[in-house]
Amino acid sequence: MLKFGLFIAFIALSSSVSAQSFFLDGSAGADIRRFSAEPEKSPFDGTATAFSFAAGTEFIRHWIVSAEIDLGGRTTTSTTTDVVFSGRPLTIHNSYSAERRSVSVLGGYRSGVDRRWRMGFYAGVSFSTLQREIVSDAESVVLQSPAPGSVYEQRLTSAIVAVDVAIRVVPHFAIVPALRAQPLTIGTELSGVSVRPSVGVRVFF
Amino acid sequence: MRFVTRLVVAAVASAALLPGASNAADKTPFRNAGKYGAMFSWWYEALPPQTLYPPAMPWDARDQKWWNGIVRQATDAGIGWLSAACWGEDTTADPVMLTPLLRAIDANGGRMKVALFDDTTSEVLRKNRLRHGEWSLTPKFDLADMKGEGEGGFRYFYDEQWRRFFATVPDKYRLKIRGRPVVFMWVGPADWYSNGAAFHALIQELREATRREFNTDPFVIPEESWLRLDPALVPDAAYDWFEPRRNWATLMEVGGVHVANVVPGYDTSLIDAQATVLDRQRGQLFRAGMDAVAPRADLVLIEGFVNVDENAHLVETTTWGRLYLNILRWYTRNIP
Numbered sequence: 001m002l003k004f005g006l007f008i009a010f011i012a013l014s015s016s017v018s019a020q021s022f023f024l025d026g027s028a029g030a031d032i033r034r035f036s037a038e039p040e041k042s043p044f045d046g047t048a049t050a051f052s053f054a055a056g057t058e059f060i061r062h063w064i065v066s067a068e069i070d071l072g073g074r075t076t077t078s079t080t081t082d083v084v085f086s087g088r089p090l091t092i093h094n095s096y097s098a099e100r101r102s103v104s105v106l107g108g109y110r111s112g113v114d115r116r117w118r119m120g121f122y123a124g125v126s127f128s129t130l131q132r133e134i135v136s137d138a139e140s141v142v143l144q145s146p147a148p149g150s151v152y153e154q155r156l157t158s159a160i161v162a163v164d165v166a167i168r169v170v171p172h173f174a175i176v177p178a179l180r181a182q183p184l185t186i187g188t189e190l191s192g193v194s195v196r197p198s199v200g201v202r203v204f205f
Numbered sequence: 206m207r208f209v210t211r212l213v214v215a216a217v218a219s220a221a222l223l224p225g226a227s228n229a230a231d232k233t234p235f236r237n238a239g240k241y242g243a244m245f246s247w248w249y250e251a252l253p254p255q256t257l258y259p260p261a262m263p264w265d266a267r268d269q270k271w272w273n274g275i276v277r278q279a280t281d282a283g284i285g286w287l288s289a290a291c292w293g294e295d296t297t298a299d300p301v302m303l304t305p306l307l308r309a310i311d312a313n314g315g316r317m318k319v320a321l322f323d324d325t326t327s328e329v330l331r332k333n334r335l336r337h338g339e340w341s342l343t344p345k346f347d348l349a350d351m352k353g354e355g356e357g358g359f360r361y362f363y364d365e366q367w368r369r370f371f372a373t374v375p376d377k378y379r380l381k382i383r384g385r386p387v388v389f390m391w392v393g394p395a396d397w398y399s400n401g402a403a404f405h406a407l408i409q410e411l412r413e414a415t416r417r418e419f420n421t422d423p424f425v426i427p428e429e430s431w432l433r434l435d436p437a438l439v440p441d442a443a444y445d446w447f448e449p450r451r452n453w454a455t456l457m458e459v460g461g462v463h464v465a466n467v468v469p470g471y472d473t474s475l476i477d478a479q480a481t482v483l484d485r486q487r488g489q490l491f492r493a494g495m496d497a498v499a500p501r502a503d504l505v506l507i508e509g510f511v512n513v514d515e516n517a518h519l520v521e522t523t524t525w526g527r528l529y530l531n532i533l534r535w536y537t538r539n540i541p
Contacts (some may be wrong), residue, residue, distance in 0.1 A: 035538075035539075036538075040531075040535055042538070042539050043539060044539065081489060081492045081493045081496055082489060083486055083489045083490055083492070083493040084484070084486065085453070085490075090493065092493055092496050092497070094496055096539075134500040134540065136496055136497075136500065138493065138496035138497035139456070139497050139498075139501075141493075141497070142452075142453075142454050142493055142494060142496070142497035143452075143454065143455065143456055143497050143498075145456070148501075149500075150500035150501050186541060187541055189239065189283065189537060189538055189541035190538050190539065190541055
């Protein structure tokens, strides 16, 4: 329902003006994911490569609305547990992986239209899928049964904030360092955050 | 330019309506609490002499502070529910004695849930106390004798146990799966029970009686030995209680529900000359067991949170501090 509302709002905004300008962004960077799994670090913490693609319009001077697809790569943490049972030493190997992909709708403000440098500040809603995978030989070692591995996929709706600086290098083309941040909270148990610094390019007309 | 604007609109529309980005909160929850729970008993007036690792808090369940402290530690560890080991009417583990637990839950945020754990030793013992004047496991309990005309009786399970639990623990405190309150049944060995093939009929009667009186249909999870005793039993789920000489963690799937049982350690050497000891290895035994069951389990029943009688406890002690609470917290946070 939220997505549908955003879609209708965007159609309305875009149709009500005779397109002041539009832009396409593409960027690459890092997806720094941290979870609050005290007292020890979470095995799903990690830094992955991220890519994003965005399209938007400046529907009123300075005011932006855009949509973006953001793909955060896979992180993997490996652990071992050593234990002795009935005099037999056993070693368990665990592997914890995480991967994120998001679709976001953002609105925001950009500074001086005619300047070479334009600062942008944005906020919006992000629809993310966080996939976590645990691969372990613990079941076969401890339970003597096959260990098929476990995949958890959480679909999260959260706020997202972003800031960027567009540095025009030639007409209609800019280099854009940016920073995005959004929470990654799974139920009440695992709360985390994804912070994404990136550098990209923008084509605008 | 108008074409380009439409293109941008189409891109945004596609992004906003991309399949798979729906909100998971729309789905009915499978459980009404986290998947990790632990056995809980409350018959303590003092620390038993066989306890090797003394808890850090005063050990007297006559004091509400004890209950509050236990629930606080369980909450800290991320436990979602406690499985109350009930022994029935006129015992030191009568379900009607659980009111302080409910007060402790309220005092600690009100989120902890409670499951009935029917300790099936107790029905045999209570029947023999009444019929033969002895607190003994012989003669066996006759599961086919529902009316209680011989060596059995429905009342030992329902009137003296389930009914007292459901009358004491209100709906909002109950652990539920698919909206149904959870009841664990402990082991059903042929040494204690005769006419085991009648067990499924007993469960059906217990569910019917609970439905009639409390308007709720229990989600019954028997120990796997009942399935061997009564092949006609089709339970909602089942679990396999650990056996210290064979294992310390189990995972069982029945009806699509995976139920695990794990023990952090076990030591009855001070009360049993032939005792089996499961060495804790500074938490490594518990970690290995949790590694094996946590990823796929829908319910993890840990024995036990306060089991100082068999040195299988998790609570903070003067020996290991909060080590086991912290280990458990790691799993409850990272593998919810």
